[in-house]
Amino acid sequence: MNFYILTLFPEMVENGLNTSITGRAIANGHISVKAINIRDFSGNKHGKVDDYPYGGGAGMVMQAAPIYDAYQHILASTDKKPRVVYLTPQGKVFNQDMAKDFATEEDLVLLCGHYEGIDERVLELIVTDYVSIGDYVLTGGELPAMVMVDAISRMVPGVLSNEDSAATESFSDNLLEYPQYTRPDEFMGMKVPEVLLSGHHANIEKWRKEQSHARTLERRPDLLKKNKD
Numbered sequence: 368m369n370f371y372i373l374t375l376f377p378e379m380v381e382n383g384l385n386t387s388i389t390g391r392a393i394a395n396g397h398i399s400v401k402a403i404n405i406r407d408f409s410g411n412k413h414g415k416v417d418d419y420p421y422g423g424g425a426g427m428v429m430q431a432a433p434i435y436d437a438y439q440h441i442l443a444s445t446d447k448k449p450r451v452v453y454l455t456p457q458g459k460v461f462n463q464d465m466a467k468d469f470a471t472e473e474d475l476v477l478l479c480g481h482y483e484g485i486d487e488r489v490l491e492l493i494v495t496d497y498v499s500i501g502d503y504v505l506t507g508g509e510l511p512a513m514v515m516v517d518a519i520s521r522m523v524p525g526v527l528s529n530e531d532s533a534a535t536e537s538f539s540d541n542l543l544e545y546p547q548y549t550r551p552d553e554f555m556g557m558k559v560p561e562v563l564l565s566g567h568h569a570n571i572e573k574w575r576k577e578q579s580h581a582r583t584l585e586r587r588p589d590l591l592k593k594n595k596d
C-alpha cells in the first residue's frame with residue numbers, strides 16, 4: 368500500500384514513520400510513504416503557500432493552487448484516482464473499522480493542514496474523506512496522518528510478523544485486551560495470577576475472557592454498548 372502525505376513538514380512525517388514496525392514495513396516493501404512538500408508547488412520563489420482570509424479574521428489560510436498542483440503530481444504515479452483524506456478536527460472520528468477499510472486501498476493520500484485551514488475550493492475538488500483523531504485540537508495534521516498510517520499499516524497483510532496479534536487484540540471485538548505478565552513470577556511482592564502458571568489452556572482462555580470483559584466494563588463501558596448494536 369502506498370501512502371502519499373501532502374504536508375509543509377515532510378521530514379516530521381518521514382522521520383516518524385521510518386521507525387519501528389512502520390519502518391520495517393517500508394524497508395520490506397509492504398508499504399511506502401512518500402511525503403510531498405506542498406511548498407515545492409508554491410509557484411513563487413518565496414515558497415509562499417498561505418494568505419489572509421477573505422472576510423478578515425485571525426491567522427492565515429493555505430492557498431488552493433499549491434495543494435491542487437501537488438495532488439496532480441501524485442495522480443501522475445497512481446493508476447486510479449486515490450481516496451484523499453483531509454485531517455481535520457471537523458472530520459469523522461477515526462476508529463479501527465475505518466483503519467481496516469482504508470487498508471484495502473492500494474493508494475491513499477493524506478492532506479495535512481496548518482494555519483487556520485485550507486481554501487475550501489481545493490477541499491471540494493479533491494477531498495473524499497474528512498477524518499479527525501479525537502475531540503481536541505492539534506496544531507496541524509501531521510501527527511494525525513502518522514496515527515492513520517500506523518493504524519492502517521498494521522492491518523495490511525504481512526506488516527505484522529504474527530498475523531494473530533492483529534486479530535486477538537483490543538477493539539477487534541470491541542473488548543479491551545486482558546492483562547499480560549512475564550518473568551519474574553514475583554515483582555515487588557506481587558505474584559503473577561496462578562492460572563497463568565498452571566499450563567491449563569482452557570482455564571487460561573476462560574480467565575483472559577473474564578478479564579477482558581471486567582476491564583472493558585471498568586474502563587470503557589461505552590464499548591460494551593456497541594456489541595449490542
Ligand code: 6GU
Binds near residue numbers: 499500501506508
Ligand atoms: Cl485530524 N487535525 C487537527 N489539527 N487537530 C485534530 C485532529 C486533526 N484530530 C484531532 N485534533
